[in-house]
Amino acid sequence: MARYSPPLLRRFFSCAASSVSPAGGSGAGKKNLVFLGSPQVAASVLDTLLAASGSPDSGFQVAAVVTQPPAAKNRGRKLMPSAVAQLALDRGFPEELIFTPERAREESFLSDLKEVKPDVCITAAYGNILPQKFLDIPPCGTVNIHPSLLPLYRGAAPVQRALQDGVAETGVSVAYTVRALDAGPVIARERFSVDECIKAPELLAILFDIGSRLLINELPSILDGLAKEKAQPQDDSKATLAPKLNSEESWLSFDQEAKELHNKGGLELVLNCNS
Numbered sequence: 001m002a003r004y005s006p007p008l009l010r011r012f013f014s015c016a017a018s019s020v021s022p023a024g025g026s027g028a029g030k031k032n033l034v035f036l037g038s039p040q041v042a043a044s045v046l047d048t049l050l051a052a053s054g055s056p057d058s059g060f061q062v063a064a065v066v067t068q069p070p071a072a073k074n075r076g077r078k079l080m081p082s083a084v085a086q087l088a089l090d091r092g093f094p095e096e097l098i099f100t101p102e103r104a105r106e107e108s109f110l111s112d113l114k115e116v117k118p119d120v121c122i123t124a125a126y127g128n129i130l131p132q133k134f135l136d137i138p139p140c141g142t143v144n145i146h147p148s149l150l151p152l153y154r155g156a157a158p159v160q161r162a163l164q165d166g167v168a169e170t171g172v173s174v175a176y177t178v179r180a181l182d183a184g185p186v187i188a189r190e191r192f193s194v195d196e197c198i199k200a201p202e203l204l205a206i207l208f209d210i211g212s213r214l215l216i217n218e219l220p221s222i223l224d225g226l227a228k229e230k231a232q233p234q235d236d237s238k239a240t241l242a243p244k245l246n247s248e249e250s251w252l253s254f255d256q257e258a259k260e261l262h263n264k265g266g267l268e269l270v271l272n273c274n275s
Contacts, residue, residue, distance in 0.1 A: 022063045022097055031119040031223045032063035034138070035084075036126040041208040042067075043087040045124040045145060048212040050091055052219075059223055064116045065093060066109075068127055069100040105131040113137055120222055122215065123177060124208060132179055140223055142177040145211035147204060148242065149189055150175055151234040154182035155242035159204045162194070162242075169193055170203070172211040174218055176231060183239070185231035187222065188214045 022032075033053070035046050046065065053061050065088045070079040081089070088098055097116070101109035110133055120140040123130070135142055148158035149171040155161075162170045171191040176184035190210050194203065221227040 022061050022094065027061050030061040031059055031140070032117055033060045033219075034064045034066060034113065034116060034118040034121045035062055035124075036066040036121060036128075037084045037124040038068040038082040038127050039125050040083040041204055042124040042126070043083040044205070045122075045208055045212045045215070046084055046087055047091070048216065049122070050093075052216050059220060060119075062093070063118060064097045064099060064113070066099045066101070066104075066113075066126070069102060101128075104128045104134050110134060110137070120219075124211070130177060135177060135179070140225065141228065143187065143215070143222055144175055144177045144182070144184070145208060145215060146173045146175060146182055147171075147207035147211065149173060149191065150182060150186055151236065151239035153242040154239055156244040158242040159207065160200050160242070160245055163198075163200055163203065167194055170207070172207040172214065174211060174214045175234075176228070183234055183236065185228075185233050187227045187231045188218050190214060 030053075033049065035049060037043070037045060046062075049062055052058055065084060067082045067084040067088075070081050070085075072078065073080045082100075085098055085100070089095070099109060099112055103109075113134070114137060118138045121134075121138045121142040122145075123142060124145045130142065146154075146158065147170075148154075148162065149169075150173040152158075153161055153170075159170070169191055171189055173186050173189040175182070175186045178184040192207060192210065218227060221230070
């Protein structure tokens, strides 16, 4: 099944859902937006979208949420929902409009998505490959918030790899999703100066906050089609990759220079940056 089952939800939550169907007011004349994301940084994006959809002059409503299935966490290995699913439920989002497919190519999920009639899909750290059958559904396209200045650092770990490289500047891009990895036309981007003491989780949160603001600013043009006209194709010759970190990269070799150790991505190193 693509959705949470009610019994599973009842095992995890005791909050009372408000009468929101879907989120964002009455929905009359509003475009349907489907949000896809999973971790906490994505939950912050969803929270921003839900708040914006409630504005009197909003042109969209959050019609459905797609996230990773519940996963075993903590010592008890109990199944727990993703941060995005938890946020949606805390905000009173209808349980039946939270989809949790194992794979986005599942026919049952794609059928459910078509029933929602999304005008646009927004992704932020979803963690699942989107097939062409998915991308063909929303007429206004699928748009992703990616925490790098595309075409730099395409891939699963752009923030960690940027810190590992010791960059002085990075940023966030709002771009259309195509079948190639993070290679779609860029609608908007914003630069951000990197403090040498910042850690990956903090920088990731900052970049997604900036990306949320960029997205809200660009949504009107995305929904009326003007964004497709102004979006800039990426220069593939300048692309760099940011593959997921592996366990071996967590090891420190003290044959390396101190700066190299400091820049190792994803590590919670505590250093005195004032010395």
